Amino acid sequence: MSSRAVTSLTNPTVKAVRALHLRKERDETGLFVAEGLKAVIEGIETGHAPAILMHGAEGHPLLKTAIAATLAAKGAVIEVTEAILAKVSRRDNPQAVVGVFRQVFRSLEALEPQAARCWVALHRVRDPGNLGTIVRTADAAGCGGVILVGECCDPYSVEAVRATMGSIFAVPLTKASEAQFAAWRNGWPGSVVGTLLSADVDHRRADYARPTLILMGNEQQGLPPDMAALCDVNVKIPMRGRADSLNLSVATGIMIYAATA
Structure with a gap:
């Protein structure tokens, strides 16, 4: 997948990520949200590339690493506004990076x-x-x-x-x-x-x-x-x-x- 920009709160991907705050949606999709560049990099370094990476304006060198890893794993990279990040994270002061990852449970x-x-x-x-x-x-x-x-x-x-x-x-x-x-x-x-x-x-x-x-x-x-x-x-x-x-x-x-x- 390629990188793209989204500015609308009604974008289907934005709405799908917001819905992951509900356990029913997490159970049905097998996905979850991790907020912040540190958490996203932890995921990547342990072999868990994001299925979706949402980010604000580029700046931190590690963001480029996160973008490259997401694209390499055929994930979606989306540049979004601060308003979208606030809605996705349900925080007034949201993190500049949000990753959507696949859940993993071992038997x-x-x-x-x-x-x-x-x-x-x-x-x-x-x-x-x-x-x-x-x-x-x-x-x-x-x-x-x-x-x-x-x-x-x-x-x-x-x-x-x-x-x-x-x-x-x-x-x-x-x-x-x-x-x-x-x-x-x-x-x-x-x-x-x-x-x-x-x-x-x-x-x-x-x-x-x-x-x-x-x-x-x-x-x-x-x-x-x-x-x-x-x-x-x-x-x-x-x-x-x-x-x-x-x-x-x-x-x-x-x-x-x-x-x-």
Whole structure:
């Protein structure tokens, strides 16, 4: 495809990209939006060229790299106005570059547990900001991937992708039902570790046999009994102040670094 300019908010491609804010459209098309030149370059560098690249006035040298990579992959490059970028990103101060990418999910069977010291499984996580932050932390710590168990929020929502700061392209994602995860977990070669407020074992003193699979519950309920029963050990993160719990992404970060220390 070639590069072209668009100035109308009613352009079909502009309307299609705007529609990707809806989960129904993302599910049907298998596409998602990543905002900003940094995120787009992260995608390209990890082998994910944009299907569509929208940009404002050229200026940054890396924008030329992004344009060339998109065209080489037969994607569409569209120069647009700031008004269009604002509508596409739903921001008053939009990024100057927006990329549309293809979603990627790996099957449980395709995962290689021994490829990393630590993996993360999230049961029914609800908040896209938490999910995106966990993906970013998993990337920083060198985790093998993030497994979404049960009905979770969409990791490819704009809010989740923003929170990953580009790590959405680096961390393998997997979706599984509770039954699929339970059956697959039986073949896990290391430790499966969960967190419970009622647990007796301090997270710093647990035996993390590698590879370690950290299983975290959702923001409201934590791990339900059937999920906690899948763990080799359940641990607690001590609360020393008045707060009786931690934000899910913070707790998961603590567990990730305890398991990889």
